[in-house]
């Protein structure tokens with residue numbers, strides 16, 4: 035799939051950057067003329083992915099997060115959230131609904147939410163090296179009038 039437009043953002047794993055990343059993704063996605071529902075779905079998925087990088091990847095330090103936003107052929111929005119943190123030893127288990135290694139306030143629903151709000155979710159991770167989450171969502175073409 036040809037990349038028609040892109041943007042790369044790098045930011046530290048500070049909790050304030052969750053809102054920033056969500057808003058930035060929404061601004062980028064706006065170029066595809068999404069509905070309010072589509073934009074809210076994308077924002078929710080980005081929020082879950084970036085929160086995971088902030089909370090789980092770097093539990094006791096501030097680390098680097100990179101978010102890539104891509105507009106691909108056929109109105110496909112691709113979002114990559116990458117960290118260089120602790121990584122995930124068993125990705126299939128981590129993706130299971132309700133599975134969490136976090137404290138009581140975590141529901142273990144982040145990956146499940148990303149999966150349901152986006153068309154595709156890929157998670158690649160190496161313990162000690164980091165995690166890359168790739169999500170895709172097709173934005174319906176609308177007839178503007």
Ligand SMILES: Nc1ncnc2c1ncn2[C@@H]1O[C@H](COP(=O)(O)OP(=O)(O)OP(=O)(O)O)[C@@H](O)[C@H]1O
Nearest residue numbers: 086090091128134135136140141142143144145165
């Ligand atoms: N970027 C990451 N780095 C390291 N571990 C991660 C990362 N993302 C997810 N995980 C692991 O996968 C588990 C499941 O993630 P998921 O987002 O589904 O649930 P959660 O973050 O625990 O809870 P919730 O998202 O509902 O608050 C986490 O508890 C954590 O162990």
Ligand SMILES: [Mg+2]
Nearest residue numbers: 082086144145
């Ligand atoms: Mg989560």
